[in-house]
Amino acid sequence: MQGPIAIYLDADACPVKDESYRVAARYGLHVYVVANSMLQVPREPWIERVLVGDGLDAADDWIAERAGPDAIVVTADVPLASRCVRAGATVITPAGKPFTDSSIGMALATRDLMQSLREAGTITGGPKPFSARDRSAFLGALDGAVNRMRRRQD
Template sequence: MTSIYIDADACPVKNEIYRVAERYGLKVYVVSNSYLGVPRDPRIELVVVSDSFDAADNWIAERAAAGDIVVTADIPLADRCLKAGASVIGNTGVPFTTASIGMAMANRELMSNLRAMGEITGGPKPMSPRDRSRFLSALDETIQKLRRQR
């Protein structure tokens, strides 16, 4: 059975995930370093981990497997989950794949170095309606693909 794991601390599409998971009857694990409000639904489970570095990432990576979906913007977590066989979707609806993760890791390293040198400041741009639409489409497509594989 497919489960969805959300790297929830900074995830802007949690409500969209809840709606899609309800439609398909999927289990959702909302993994966070702090308590978050989640819908009262037996299929949605809030998992609060310690506030130690990468605790949420480690919890997800240890459980995500083939047939599961992970939603995260964290590229190293995406890499770990892909290696475990899970499907991974970024918060803006761009899927991470085994073909794209190497470039994403290299780009992350480059941006980290540029920030360290003071060349780049600021974070990611805000979510747009187009990003939300792309996310919903990617999530639905991934669920359909996993269902066909079973």
């Protein structure tokens, strides 16, 4: 038996917090805004700010410990996504791309390769800028994930 659906935001650098709040309000979901630093969040009983310690992976650990079949995790952090996918959570990037059992291995390998190339000085640029198209894709992906989970629970 699953519990109520909850959204966990890896929030320190999350560009889609407001969109997550809108979807959560529409469906009556609880949102955990997990961060290492103090962030402003709306004063709503269903939005909970979780301030974790300064440890390197403190926010990731907090989210991963709670991720399961009733969780939607929003993160661009591939190692955190891997931990959450293994726990049965639905994981979506802020650009709306899902991490799944079949895609997480390639995502980890790509991340490791890119990190090696950056360390060697081969690649110096970062990710492309976040766009309106990314924001729209995220809204669709989050809404779809919520609806799939609700159907599964019925």
